[in-house]
Amino acid sequence: xxxxxxxxxxxxxxxxxxxxxxxxxxxxxxxxxxxxxxxxxxxxxxxxxxxxxxxxxxxxxxxxxxxxxxxxxxxxxxxxxxxxxxxxxxxx
Numbered sequence: 001x002x003x004x005x006x007x008x009x010x011x012x013x014x015x016x017x018x019x020x021x022x023x024x025x026x027x028x029x030x031x032x033x034x035x036x037x038x039x040x041x042x043x044x045x046x047x048x049x050x051x052x053x054x055x056x057x058x059x060x061x062x063x064x065x066x067x068x069x070x071x072x073x074x075x076x077x078x079x080x081x082x083x084x085x086x087x088x089x090x091x092x
Contacts, residue, residue, distance in 0.1 A: 001067065002052040003074050008059075009043060011074045016083060031063065033088055039063050063087070 009027070012018045018029035025046070031039040041062035043051075051059065053067070060070035064087040072078035 001056065001071055002050040003056060003071060005043065005049055005051055007074050008051060012041075012043075015073070015076075015080045017080070031087070033084060038087055 012029045013020060016029075016031060018031045021028040021030065022045075023042075026042040026044050028040060028042045030037045039062060041059050043059070056070065057067045060067045063070060065073065065083070069078060069086070073083055
């Protein structure tokens with residue numbers, strides 16, 4: 001399983017509404033719930049066009065998801081509301 005980098009970036013920006021913090025080599029994304037950062041992940045500026053394992057699994061874990069859930073989020077079979085529910089339900 002691999003995800004197109006552009007699709008992932010669009011999902012994080014538009015669907016999830018993550019704050020974007022571009023750094024020199026990477027773009028950091030911060031997911032906020034109620035104004036509090038609950039998840040962070042980063043994507044390389046010059047990375048591959050496709051993100052596969054094991055990097056896909058690491059990004060998914062950082063976002064509070066499994067790799068199949070991240071793929072569903074990007075493919076629009078998992079909604080933004082469902083994603084936010086998943087990450088808030090897993091918080092202690």
